[in-house]
Amino acid sequence: MSKEKGSLSIHSENIFPIIKKWLYSDHDIFVRELVSNACDAITKLTRLNSLGEISLEDNEFSVKIILDKENKTIKIIDNGIGMTAEEIKKYINQIAFSGAEDFLEKYKDKGDKEQIIGHFGLGFYSAFMVAERVQINTKSYVENSESALWTCEGGTEFEIADGTKESRGTEITLFVSDEGKSFLDEYTLRSTIEKYCSFMPFPIYLEVVGKEPNKDEDGNVIIEDPKAINVTQPLYVKKPNECTDEEYKEFYKDTFKDFKEPLFWIHLNMDYPFNLKGILYFPKLNTEFDTLEGQIKLYNNQVFVANNIKEVIPEFLLLLKGVIDCPDLPLNVSRSFLQNDGFVKKISDYISKKVSDKLSGMFKTDRLSYEKFFDDISPFIKYGSLKDEKFAKKVEEIMLYKNKSGNFVTISEYLDLHAGKLENKVYYTTDIVQQAHYIELLKEHGIDVLILNHSIDPPFVSLLESKNDKVKFIRVDADLSDVLTDAQIESDTEETIKITEELSNVFKSALNKEEMKLKVESFKSNEVSAMIVLSEENRRMQDMLKMYGNSGIDPNMFPSNEELVLNKNNKLVDFLINSNYEENKELMDTVAMQVYDLALIGHKKLSPEKMVEFLKRSNKILNMII
Numbered sequence: 001m002s003k004e005k006g007s008l009s010i011h012s013e014n015i016f017p018i019i020k021k022w023l024y025s026d027h028d029i030f031v032r033e034l035v036s037n038a039c040d041a042i043t044k045l046t047r048l049n050s051l052g053e054i055s056l057e058d059n060e061f062s063v064k065i066i067l068d069k070e071n072k073t074i075k076i077i078d079n080g081i082g083m084t085a086e087e088i089k090k091y092i093n094q095i096a097f098s099g100a101e102d103f104l105e106k107y108k109d110k111g112d113k114e115q116i117i118g119h120f121g122l123g124f125y126s127a128f129m130v131a132e133r134v135q136i137n138t139k140s141y142v143e144n145s146e147s148a149l150w151t152c153e154g155g156t157e158f159e160i161a162d163g164t165k166e167s168r169g170t171e172i173t174l175f176v177s178d179e180g181k182s183f184l185d186e187y188t189l190r191s192t193i194e195k196y197c198s199f200m201p202f203p204i205y206l207e208v209v210g211k212e213p214n215k216d217e218d219g220n221v222i223i224e225d226p227k228a229i230n231v232t233q234p235l236y237v238k239k240p241n242e243c244t245d246e247e248y249k250e251f252y253k254d255t256f257k258d259f260k261e262p263l264f265w266i267h268l269n270m271d272y273p274f275n276l277k278g279i280l281y282f283p284k285l286n287t288e289f290d291t292l293e294g295q296i297k298l299y300n301n302q303v304f305v306a307n308n309i310k311e312v313i314p315e316f317l318l319l320l321k322g323v324i325d326c327p328d329l330p331l332n333v334s335r336s337f338l339q340n341d342g343f344v345k346k347i348s349d350y351i352s353k354k355v356s357d358k359l360s361g362m363f364k365t366d367r368l369s370y371e372k373f374f375d376d377i378s379p380f381i382k383y384g385s386l387k388d389e390k391f392a393k394k395v396e397e398i399m400l401y402k403n404k405s406g407n408f409v410t411i412s413e414y415l416d417l418h419a420g421k422l423e424n425k426v427y428y429t430t431d432i433v434q435q436a437h438y439i440e441l442l443k444e445h446g447i448d449v450l451i452l453n454h455s456i457d458p459p460f461v462s463l464l465e466s467k468n469d470k471v472k473f474i475r476v477d478a479d480l481s482d483v484l485t486d487a488q489i490e491s492d493t494e495e496t497i498k499i500t501e502e503l504s505n506v507f508k509s510a511l512n513k514e515e516m517k518l519k520v521e522s523f524k525s526n527e528v529s530a531m532i533v534l535s536e537e538n539r540r541m542q543d544m545l546k547m548y549g550n551s552g553i554d555p556n557m558f559p560s561n562e563e564l565v566l567n568k569n570n571k572l573v574d575f576l577i578n579s580n581y582e583e584n585k586e587l588m589d590t591v592a593m594q595v596y597d598l599a600l601i602g603h604k605k606l607s608p609e610k611m612v613e614f615l616k617r618s619n620k621i622l623n624m625i626i
């Protein structure tokens with residue numbers, strides 16, 4: 001067969017329903033598309049004025065939305081550039097022919113193009129998702145032009161006639177269909193306008209036909225100035241040095257309806273190599289990390305695109321609250337979808353870098369404030385480190401750790417403070433009450449203990465260790481070597497082996513615990529009789545099994561390796577070493593059980609049965625001494 005070339009033909013009657021119904025995922029999008037067209041129409045007019053192409057006498061620009069529930073109509077009226085009948089035929093009748101693109105092409109060398117929103121030439125048809133008939137009544141800015149009226153009932157047929165519009169601009173009337181009737185509700189319509197148009201560049205007013213005016217106590221009508229729904233100059237478009245703290249806080253409150261003050265914020269303002277403006281807020285936490293939910297609103301030229309778009313905003317930043325406006329976003333026709341290319345990744349990297357720069361800056365120049373905020377921001381930094389390697393690297397040195405007295409140190413500071421005492425070891429506690437005993441003992445030996453009690457800490461600690469093999473985190477009950485006397489070396493001597501064996505027999509018999517592990521050491525302090533230790537690796541493994549509770553792994557595969565460490569320097573232990581078990585069985589059993597339970601209490605919560613037993617025995621012991 002010979003080669004043939006040609007162009008595809010599209011039947012408008014088949015493609016039209018697709019555009020109307022399936023191009024946009026949400027019905028409410030029509031508000032965004034029609035109001036942004038109205039704003040575009042005004043922008044074009046002001047642009048022509050500033051280029052000297054026309055000379056405008058008025059400068060009161062606005063978009064009015066009129067809801068008429070009774071007649072089931074919604075009107076969107078602007079006093080922008082308007083259209084002639086010819087322009088309607090060109091821009092509206094030719095689907096996917098954008099007047100916005102046409103305008104930009106015509107004036108491409110004059111001024112920046114970013115403020116005009118439309119460019120696909122399809123947005124207008126979203127009106128048919130909620131309307132059975134749409135009317136355009138419009139009058140062009142060009143002097144002596146005639147008003148034109150375009151009507152279409154959603155098919156491929158349209159009608160164009162003389163219009164009735166006397167002043168410049170466009171009035172779009174939607175005759176709302178059954179499918180769109182929810183938008184005839186004032187609250188729904190208002191919230192949709194708020195959602196998409198909050199930052200659009202011209203004031204938008206909503207008027208409801210037949211709405212009872214507000215009255216004072218005496219029944220007199222209160223005359224109120226109409227109030228625009230939107231803010232035409234959102235704070236983020238201003239330069240950072242022109243914004244006050246109060247303005248930042250106010251903007252936060254208005255945008256996120258969060259009445260708790262944010263901790264601090266980052267004003268993003270970038271012109272090159274891409275345009276990006278926005279403000280990211282660090283919210284105050286008062287909930288556990290797991291339930292924390294941020295919100296990042298993404299805008300394109302002051303038009304809302306979507307919330308929490310993962311492609312642009314690094315996932316961990318979704319814990320923050322903020323707005324980001326990037327006119328250069330490679331958006332799809334339906335705007336909420338991004339064309340995922342390298343550019344989007346660059347934006348995401350830039351935002352992440354800005355956040356780590358801000359945190360490093362604060363750490364270096366205002367450590368006090370940084371420490372004040374740290375409890376709130378630490379889960380965020382830890383989560384960020386787990387999710388983003390580059391971020392992790394940047395914040396590694398500025399990660400703080402709190403001790404029991406509320407002081408913050410970095411890991412390098414901790415290691416410096418313990419130089420000569422600890423070799424690259426960092427002691428931490430997961431529970432300052434439960435593990436108080438161990439913390440106290442370490443403190444007596446001049447060793448500080450850091451608190452790592454958040455659910456994110458175990459994976460975070462593993463991450464740190466995997467990146468720095470010189471630092472090892474050890475929970476206070478995992479290693480007693482730093483509270484033992486140097487004489488511990490003697491633990492291998494024949495005498496110690498013998499004592500250990502004898503005590504082992506006593507404890508196994510008293511506790512009826514054949515599998516128990518026991519060790520005898522010399523503590524620097526003689527007050528403590530015994531402690532339980534569980535190696536760090538072993539405990540982490542157990543914690544992991546608990547976390548993945550129903551993973552099907554049998555926890556018995558990893559037996560608990562808890563070990564009872566008896567202090568040879570303690571009087572009670574001494575008594576057990578030097579007494580004859582056959583002759584003093586009852587008393588020695590009681591002492592052994594009590595010593596064991598005391599060690600256990602310092603290590604973990606007793607089971608209810610164990611607790612009852614312990615209390616009974618304690619009373620019995622008290623009775624013995626009176």
Ligand SMILES: Nc1ncnc2c1ncn2[C@@H]1O[C@H](COP(=O)(O)OP(=O)(O)OP(=O)(O)O)[C@@H](O)[C@H]1O
Nearest residue numbers: 037041091098099100118119120121122123124170
């Ligand atoms: N209110 C209006 N005033 C003046 N011209 C308008 C108005 N609404 C639409 N137009 C013209 O109709 C064209 C088509 O509008 P439509 O919303 O379909 O596409 P667009 O805005 O160009 O692009 P997008 O699909 O990205 O929204 C516009 O480019 C504009 O020239």
